[in-house]
Amino acid sequence: MNVSNAVPPNAKESQSEKTVLKPLEIVSKGWSWLFLLLLVIFFSITGQGFLNIFNFQTIGADMALVLIMALGETFVIISGGIDLSVGFVMGLASVAAALVMSSMGGSAPLFVVVLAGLGAGLGVGLIPGLVNGLIIARLRVPSFIVTLGMYGIARGAGFILSGGQPVSIQTNGIGQIGNGYLLYLLPDGRFSFFHLPSNLEGVRPSQIVQLLPFPLIFLVVVLLFCAWLLSQTRFGRYTYAVGGSEEASRRAGIPVARHTILIYMLSALLAALAGVLYTLRFSNGAADVGDPLLLTSIAAVIIGGASLFGGEGTILGTVIGALIISIIQNGLIFLGINPFWQFIAVGTVIILAVLVDQAKKRLV
Amino acid sequence: MEDTELGKKILSRREFLAGTAAVLAGGSLLAACGSSTSTSTGGSSSPSYTFVLIQGVKGDPFYVTMQKGAQAMADKLGVKLLVDGPAQFSATLQAPIVDAYIAKKVDVMIIAACDKQAMIAPLQRANDAGIKVISVDTFIGNGDYINGPVTFPLSYIGSDNEQGGKIAGQALITAIGNKGGIYIENVTPGISTTDQRQQGCEEAIQATNGAVTLVGSNYDNDSAATASQQVSSLLASSKGSQVNGIFGTNLFSAEGAAQAVKNANKQGQIKIANFDAPQEAINDLNNGVVDLVIAQKPADMGSTAVQYGVYALTGKTSSIQKRVATGYVVIDKTNVNDPASQAAIYKSS
Numbered sequence: 127m128n129v130s131n132a133v134p135p136n137a138k139e140s141q142s143e144k145t146v147l148k149p150l151e152i153v154s155k156g157w158s159w160l161f162l163l164l165l166v167i168f169f170s171i172t173g174q175g176f177l178n179i180f181n182f183q184t185i186g187a188d189m190a191l192v193l194i195m196a197l198g199e200t201f202v203i204i205s206g207g208i209d210l211s212v213g214f215v216m217g218l219a220s221v222a223a224a225l226v227m228s229s230m231g232g233s234a235p236l237f238v239v240v241l242a243g244l245g246a247g248l249g250v251g252l253i254p255g256l257v258n259g260l261i262i263a264r265l266r267v268p269s270f271i272v273t274l275g276m277y278g279i280a281r282g283a284g285f286i287l288s289g290g291q292p293v294s295i296q297t298n299g300i301g302q303i304g305n306g307y308l309l310y311l312l313p314d315g316r317f318s319f320f321h322l323p324s325n326l327e328g329v330r331p332s333q334i335v336q337l338l339p340f341p342l343i344f345l346v347v348v349l350l351f352c353a354w355l356l357s358q359t360r361f362g363r364y365t366y367a368v369g370g371s372e373e374a375s376r377r378a379g380i381p382v383a384r385h386t387i388l389i390y391m392l393s394a395l396l397a398a399l400a401g402v403l404y405t406l407r408f409s410n411g412a413a414d415v416g417d418p419l420l421l422t423s424i425a426a427v428i429i430g431g432a433s434l435f436g437g438e439g440t441i442l443g444t445v446i447g448a449l450i451i452s453i454i455q456n457g458l459i460f461l462g463i464n465p466f467w468q469f470i471a472v473g474t475v476i477i478l479a480v481l482v483d484q485a486k487k488r489l490v
Numbered sequence: 491m492e493d494t495e496l497g498k499k500i501l502s503r504r505e506f507l508a509g510t511a512a513v514l515a516g517g518s519l520l521a522a523c524g525s526s527t528s529t530s531t532g533g534s535s536s537p538s539y540t541f542v543l544i545q546g547v548k549g550d551p552f553y554v555t556m557q558k559g560a561q562a563m564a565d566k567l568g569v570k571l572l573v574d575g576p577a578q579f580s581a582t583l584q585a586p587i588v589d590a591y592i593a594k595k596v597d598v599m600i601i602a603a604c605d606k607q608a609m610i611a612p613l614q615r616a617n618d619a620g621i622k623v624i625s626v627d628t629f630i631g632n633g634d635y636i637n638g639p640v641t642f643p644l645s646y647i648g649s650d651n652e653q654g655g656k657i658a659g660q661a662l663i664t665a666i667g668n669k670g671g672i673y674i675e676n677v678t679p680g681i682s683t684t685d686q687r688q689q690g691c692e693e694a695i696q697a698t699n700g701a702v703t704l705v706g707s708n709y710d711n712d713s714a715a716t717a718s719q720q721v722s723s724l725l726a727s728s729k730g731s732q733v734n735g736i737f738g739t740n741l742f743s744a745e746g747a748a749q750a751v752k753n754a755n756k757q758g759q760i761k762i763a764n765f766d767a768p769q770e771a772i773n774d775l776n777n778g779v780v781d782l783v784i785a786q787k788p789a790d791m792g793s794t795a796v797q798y799g800v801y802a803l804t805g806k807t808s809s810i811q812k813r814v815a816t817g818y819v820v821i822d823k824t825n826v827n828d829p830a831s832q833a834a835i836y837k838s839s
Contacts (some may be wrong), residue, residue, distance in 0.1 A: 181593035188586040290679035290709070294607040296639075305611045330620065408581060408608035412680055415608075418580045452586075459590040462572055465548055468576070 128352060157482050158429065158446045161475075165453050168313060173460025177276040180336075181456070187339040189452040190217075191400045193445065195416065196423035197352045198396030200444045203427050204356075205389050206436025207262065207269035211276035212397035212423065215254050216416025218284040219401030223247035224293040224411025231297030240303060244402050251398020252391055254280050259387030269390075284413025292412035295405070304407030308338035341403060348399065351443040365389060369436025425472060426451055429479040538570065539597045541799055544587055544794065546577030546602035546628060551604065551768035552788050556626065558837060559789030560600065560628055563796040571796065572596070579681070579712065581608035588612040592619050598799035600792075602627040606682050610640055617642045622802045626791045628682050635812045644802055647794050647814040649786045651683045654765065655690020655739075655820050658784045661820055662735045662763040663694060663702050670734030673724060674707035675717050675743040684739040687765055691737050705732050717746025718753075722812040725754045735761045738780075741768055748779045767821060768836040775826055783821040785834035790816045836838055 170177035195212050202209045227243035234242075254276050261272045302321065311317045313333045318324075322334070356362040364385045367375040376382050397416065405411045429447030432439025454471045543560050557573050564571035574591070576583035579608035581604045591599060592615055599621050603609035608632050613623050623643045625633075631640030662672060672695055688707060695702050706729065710717035717738070724730055736751070738744025744764030751760050757778065764771045767785035774780040780835040794814055801809045819834040826832075 175594050178593060180589070184586075184589040188589055191582065285679070292605060292607055292680040301611050305615070334618075346555055406584070407768070408585070408605075408611060410605070410607040412605070412608075414580075417584050418578050418583050455586065456590050459574060459587065460594060465574060465577060465587075 131450065139450055152202065158431065158443065158450070159477070160201040162446055162450055165450065165457065167320065169453065169457035169460060173457055176457055176460040179484060180209050182336070183339055183342060185452050185456050186342040186345065189448055190341040190345040191404055191416075192419045192422050192426065192452075193448040194348055194400040194403065195397050195419055196350065196444050197441065198393035199423050199427050200430070200432060200439055201356065201389050202269070202350070202393045203424075203432045203434060204369045204436060204439040205365050205386065206372070207386075208273065208424070208434070209258065209269065209388070209390065209393045210273040210420065211254055211258060211280055212393060213416040213418075213420035214277055214280035214284060215394050215397040216336070216401040216404065216413075216419070217413040218280045218287070219247035219251035219255070219398035220405045220411035220415055221284050221293055221413055222250035222402075222411070223402045223405045224295055225287065227297065227300060227405065228293060228295045231295060231300070236297075236299045236303075238298065240300070240406070247402035247405070248395060248398045251394050253366040253394075255391040255394025256460065258394065259390035262390065263383040263386035278454060281413060281417075288411065288413055292410045294410040300406060304403065304405075308335040308340070308343060309336070311335040311337070340369055341407060344403060348396070349441065349445065352396075356441050361388070361428065363386075366437055369438075371437075381420045404474050422451060422472075423448075423475050428476055431479070431483060433483070447479075498597075539800070539803055540570045540572065540595075541598040541600060541796060542572040542574060542594075542596045543626075543795075544584065544591070544599065544601040545573065546584075546604055547579040548575035548577055551838040552627075552766060552786070553703050554838060555836040556602075556788035556792040558792070560792030560796045562789075563793035567796065567800050569796065569800060575602075576604065579604050579678075581605035583690070584609065585612040588616060591658050592616050592621065595802060596760060597623060598622045598624065598796075600624045600626055600795040600799065603630050604628070605680065606630050606632070614642065623801055624795045624798055626795050627788070633682070633813075645795075645798050645810055645812055645814060647798070648683075648816065650815040651686035651819065652690040652693070653815070654786065655687035655737075656694045657690075657818055657820060658687065658737055658763050658765055658782070659691035659694025661782050661784070661822075662691075662737055662761060663698060665761040665763070666702070666734040668698065669701045671703050671704045671705040671732040672735045672737060673721070673733050673747075673810075675721060675736060675738045675747045676707055676709050677712050677743055678692070679709055684765075685738075687739045691739075704786065705729055710746060712740070712742050714742040714746035714749065717743045718749040719746075721747045721750035722753060725750060730754075733760055735763065737763045737765070739765050741766050741771055744780055745770065745774065748774060749779045750812055754780065766836070767819075771837060772826065772835050775821065775823060778823075781822065785819040785831075785832065785836075786822055787816040787819070788836065 195216060198212060223243040223246055226246040227239050230239045230242055243395050258272050258276050261267050262269050306321060309317060309319060310322055312323055312329055316323050357363065367380055368382055368385055368396055372382055401416060404415050426447035427439065427444050429450055430439065430443030432443060451472055455468055458465065458468055501580050540563060543557060547553065553575065561571055567804060574587055576587060578672045584604045589612060599616050601613065601623065604627060606629060613630060618622050625643050625646040627648045629646045630643065632638040633646050635641050635643050635646055674688050674691055676688050695704050706724065708720045710720060721736065725733065736747045738747050741764060744762055751757055753760065762780040763782040763784065764780045765784050771780065771783045775783050798810050801807065819830060821831045821834065
């Protein structure tokens, strides 16, 4: 299939009309921002209690899992591939992390237990990423097929490792890491960082103000790293180049195969990170916890303006895509609308995103 | 790709109008049938309390029936009932819904938790925010809210699934003539209810002291197609001749198993017990596809949970039991038309 039709026939005309089209161009470039803003305004007016800092930080904490997975998918999609295995890689990593943390729990300091769990989750998660990358880059099998195979393999491995049952962690403190906040404020003016103040006599839990949930902070750190990696480094430039044209990249001396392997490892690493975060937040690990997030994460990348043909996409775009989905899901609850409408709303946004993207290309 | 023509003219005006009209018509049609989320208020006994029923999965007849029971009680007591649930039976999807209702500041949260461990933290947050939490159908922790690891929920109102599995197992054993082999088609590992049904059925098999044996079991991920595939393979294998009865731990498991039995032309020779009683299961029973239907009482779960929520808000905590087992009705061809059986059938809308 040849999709390179670089110069549209009416390019000259649009050149002369450029001044007229300027406002349209702004709309097409910033449409996702605009759409997000309109959503927030709409739900704020119609959904009582939606416009609330605590609701927003909850949305942020709850979207951490899907967005971290979507960040890895962004790199893969920009490079012209797709990674369908991330959902079950996430589950596999959560199982590995939960097994290590529950077996070590109590016998070592908490931070050692958590680090060991993190290491186990990421280590196990990297294996499917490496295998994906090697087969795609060296044996030249399409990424869709390889990662579809890995989707099943990671799923099976997760179930075998966990014995089919969710692996739960009884160690005190694990849940506090995934569900804690940076800052706690009491009504009497006292405050503390990382955990609840010690003396809580006479204070009802609902009176405590909790700010900056850990998963949100964790998400922001990962986000900044990915944004830096994609926009400021040679790794990022290679990713765009490989997605733009593999042949041209090869001729320009870019180690395409090696870079492709690294991209799939990064994708698996981020999915595994989401798995470990799940384990910390829900105090257990199970093989199928990431499966419901796979298509949502791909949708976030597409709404964010990445092209499935490669070469296009940004981290910021993916963040907005994930935000749009999460705000729709959260906002519809405040409106009391049947959750089945979520699917229609998100599906419509995906198609709209691609339509706007195509219109944009005709204009520029 | 020849998109020079397409590129010039995206849509003709007529196409655009037709498309817009179609989308608008479709949308309003959907809106007309889809406006089901109940928000009815009525009565005047309680000052505008808001309850939410968070189902394990949206649209399942079992939960729809529970919703009906809850709504009837909510109307009677004059509280506002919201109903929600994830599209798949998954804690990953259910937790954000719980968080949204915490932000929405409901008074009582009635929930069928999707995972006994993973949902503890989100529900703890709800409890910390001053929301009364009541478990229906499934539990969190180990289900013992008096001495177990989790005690903050007001009550666990649901069937005793181990007992239900046992009842199903015993009925199936009787149906196959107290000898032979039984195969269990289960849903997904880690769901407390279905795991306990399997356990109960295995206990019933063990109690026969070897007269009846367990041929095997498998998980179908709540897909009738997968269940059918698994049972077809089993019947084709060397173990196939040992199977006299199949216990499906939920509707899709039993329906898939029944389809496979039909395909293998063993209908009637292999007895099938179906846990749960949506209308399809009753149709299957009438058509001779399945032989036994074990019905839970989801409407009772919903109404009791709403009643308990009002008790808790009005200080009548002494009327609340930490565990309510709602019981079963075993339906077969001989009693399917009895009023008690008919009342136990789950409603899909």
